Amino acid sequence: MRKVILGVAVSLDSFIEGPKGEYDWCFTDQDYGLSDFLKRIDTMFLGRKTYEMTLTTGDNGGSGFPKLKEYIFSTTLDKVKEGATLINSDIKTKVEKIKNEKGKDIWLFGGAGLTTSLLNLGLVDELSLAVHPILLGGGKPLFSNIKDRINLTLVDTKTFSTGLVSLTYNLGQK
Amino acid sequence: MRKVILGVAVSLDSFIEGPKGEYDWCFTDQDYGLSDFLKRIDTMFLGRKTYEMTLTTGDNGGSGFPKLKEYIFSTTLDKVKEGATLINSDIKTKVEKIKNEKGKDIWLFGGAGLTTSLLNLGLVDELSLAVHPILLGGGKPLFSNIKDRINLTLVDTKTFSTGLVSLTYNLGQK
Numbered sequence: 001m002r003k004v005i006l007g008v009a010v011s012l013d014s015f016i017e018g019p020k021g022e023y024d025w026c027f028t029d030q031d032y033g034l035s036d037f038l039k040r041i042d043t044m045f046l047g048r049k050t051y052e053m054t055l056t057t058g059d060n061g062g063s064g065f066p067k068l069k070e071y072i073f074s075t076t077l078d079k080v081k082e083g084a085t086l087i088n089s090d091i092k093t094k095v096e097k098i099k100n101e102k103g104k105d106i107w108l109f110g111g112a113g114l115t116t117s118l119l120n121l122g123l124v125d126e127l128s129l130a131v132h133p134i135l136l137g138g139g140k141p142l143f144s145n146i147k148d149r150i151n152l153t154l155v156d157t158k159t160f161s162t163g164l165v166s167l168t169y170n171l172g173q174k
Numbered sequence: 175m176r177k178v179i180l181g182v183a184v185s186l187d188s189f190i191e192g193p194k195g196e197y198d199w200c201f202t203d204q205d206y207g208l209s210d211f212l213k214r215i216d217t218m219f220l221g222r223k224t225y226e227m228t229l230t231t232g233d234n235g236g237s238g239f240p241k242l243k244e245y246i247f248s249t250t251l252d253k254v255k256e257g258a259t260l261i262n263s264d265i266k267t268k269v270e271k272i273k274n275e276k277g278k279d280i281w282l283f284g285g286a287g288l289t290t291s292l293l294n295l296g297l298v299d300e301l302s303l304a305v306h307p308i309l310l311g312g313g314k315p316l317f318s319n320i321k322d323r324i325n326l327t328l329v330d331t332k333t334f335s336t337g338l339v340s341l342t343y344n345l346g347q348k
Contacts, residue, residue, distance in 0.1 A: 012188075012301075012303075012317075012326060012341075012343070013315075013316070013317040014186075014188040018323070025323070119309075127186075129186075131341075133326040133327060133328050133343060134323060134324065134325055134326055135293075135317055135320055135323065135324040135326065136323055137317070137319075137321060137322060137323060137324070138320070141187075142187070143187040143309055145311075146187070146309055146311030146312070147311060149192070149199070149308060149309065149310055149311060150308065150309040151307070151308055152186060152307040152308055152309065152337065153307060153337060154307050154337035154338075154339065157333045157339055159328070159331045163326065163327060163343075164328075165328065165339075165341060167186075167305075167339060169186070169307060
């Protein structure tokens, strides 16, 4: 079955954006494993706000991204851009169906609301956090409104010369 | 100069206690570097709540702890147990004085309020986080009400077989 992977840059105090939406603290000087990560996936899950942000900043916020199948999760939009698929109901059933289709793994790209929903539904298989050596002190937390404890299994750590630590966990098994 | 080290167990979502004050998720099966850490220190800084907790649970919450000089930070207490020292004013001046005294390093043992005060005053020199492989979903955050971004320098990572990752950072230098 295809995995849903939450892959994201985070501060040591677990924020994905600073208090004013800043993400200037995210390191861009190296690849940090992104190329290898992108080889594993062919699909992206995006929440509505993140989707709208990618529309204004260009294709998924970065050049050099491979062409990915995009699913946009929203209960307020009634259409999305050509080629993308809108999911506005029955999230659990639809995500399970997608995970059972043939294909590579799926990047849960954000945002916070979608991440919470999928975590609470038990639909996330892997966390891949690029922990940056900074305390932001405030902003948008990566994890919020999680209903129950979620036990994790550490599968990999990588330490980079800049102080970024990449932590990879599998979810689930108690 | 002696260092003030914030040494603490934390969930991946940056909580030091669960929603009901739980810390049953903290691993106790191994030493996790605690013995080496204790060799570095001879002094503890405790906030009022943490101090009161140590009074009910016994000497610093654990047997086998070396005898440590204790400073209790509180604006409401007017006395503390024999042998301990109360700090209820002029935190910055007094902590700087203690850091300049002869001695080993100092364990900032918590809690959250004291941690925030000392971080915002620039008096913490090192973070040593035992990141546990769990999302608690809520509880008491390790970091709260930090005024400004704090840049960190990663100095060490250790990965344990149980999935605990020990991350050590120096504070300060931009």
